[in-house]
Amino acid sequence: MSLGTEEKHAQTMANTLAEADYRGRYRHGLTSLEMILEDVDIGACRPDYKPKILKETPAIAWVDGAMNLGPVVGNFCMDIAIKKAKEVGIGWVTCKHSNDYGLSTCYALRAYNVGFIGFACSNSPAMVVPTRGKKPVLGPNPICLAAPSKREEEGVIMDMTTSTVDWAEIDQYKIKGQELPKGWAATKDGTETTDISQATYLLPLGGTEDRSGYKGYNFILMVEILCGILGGGKFGPYVKETHSARDPANLCHTFFALDPAKFNPAFKLHMQDLTAALRSTDSVTPDTPVWIAGDPERMHMKAVKEAGGIRYSKKNLQTFEEIAFKYGVTPLKAKDSCYFPS
Known part of the structure; x- marks a missing residue:
């Protein structure tokens, strides 16, 4: 807010960063705050602008994110998708002129939490070499699918990058x-x-060609088509890691919300049966049971609740204090002296 961001947009940003840390996905949490603030400082991100719908039908919409904060644009788009899914069974929204939206799970969960299948993906700065290529042309484009079950803990929340790491x-x-x-x-x-x-x-998911890395390469390409090409923003090699007011990120995202009951009224029950079958599969190592996507995050959230808060390293807390001092806001206060190693 000290940079002129609307309070509700600042709150959206804060909630998204906190959610990532709560789920153990620190790469997308508060450690990314400094980079976000720098983008606002140089004018590459414009939190004072408002996303708007460019075109729409009962089931789809094309959105201009107006270079606002990525989570603000992401929530705006997914909420449109959910509204359309409630009316016609599915809502598909693609946007351009956005910034890094953080953890894809945050958007898929908005649909998941109302009983829908949620999907979110984004393009990203080019740092992945295509199979047989020498130079990076695509980004490690993230993707998430969240499918609800009869019981919350049986739902699948699949969030991943399309590079190996x-x-x-x-x-x-x-x-x-x-x-x-x-x-x-x-x-x-x-x-x-x-x-x-x-x-x-x-390298793309899978690594080199002899280890099926071409499948990961095509997976990245699929996301790029659904986001950069479909959205009409920057794509492939034109998405740079560094940008400015004159050359903003202009990332593209795609979201959909789908009401599974419009297909299979027993969808959630069948999901529960499927995940139970997976979890009950004998493990090759008994002390490491078979998981489903979303289990590691559930375990981390449970640990956070038991600890009474999210743990950060001393180095992280020092960085947060420096950021607070720079922008004239109250720094975070540690609850106790329990830290993660630096």
């Missing part, structure tokens, strides 16, 4: 000075590497 995981190995697993990264000439000092680009 995102760059934050590469950074963790760099901090520890460890060798990278195969299939994660490529050198500046596109060759697979496990040498952290040579890691320059990401």
Whole structure:
């Protein structure tokens, strides 16, 4: 708000960052706040502008995000999709002129929480080399599908990047000075590497061609088509990691909400049966049971509740204090002295 953001938009941003940390997806939480504020500072993000519908039919809409905060644009779009799904069974919304929207789960959950299947995906800065390619042309485009069940804990919430890992995981190995697993990264000439000092680009999900990396490459391409091309904003190699007021991110997102009861009235019951069958499958290692998508986040949320709050490292808290001082706001106060390692 100290940068002129409307209170409700600032609250939306805060809720999205907190939700990511609550679910254990720290890459999309408060650690990204500094970058977001810098984008507002330089005018690449315009939280004083308002998203608007450019075209729509009973089932679809095309939205101009007006370069507002990504979560503001994301919620605006998914709420339109939900409204349409309540009226005609499905709502599909694609937008342009947005910014990084953070954790895809936050938008799919809006549909999931009213009993619908929710879907969200976005394009992203080019840092993934295509199969057989030397230079990055596509981003590690995130995607999420949330499908409700009869019982909340049986629902599937599938959130993933379409590269093998995102760059934050590469950074963790760099901090520890460890060798990278195969299939994660490529050198500046596109060759697979496990040498952290040579890691320059990401590889698509699966890694190299001999390990079916072309499937991940096509998965990334699918998201790019549904977002950048369909949305009419920047796409592929034109999406840059750094931007300015003159050259904003102009990311594109796609969302849909689908009422499963319009197809199968017993959808949620069948979902419960399916997830129960998966969880009851004998594990090759008894101490690591078979999970379904969403279980790791559920475990983290349970731990947060038991701890009475989200844990951050001392380094994180120091960064938060510096940000608060810079923008003249009250810093976060730690509840106790229990920290994650830096």
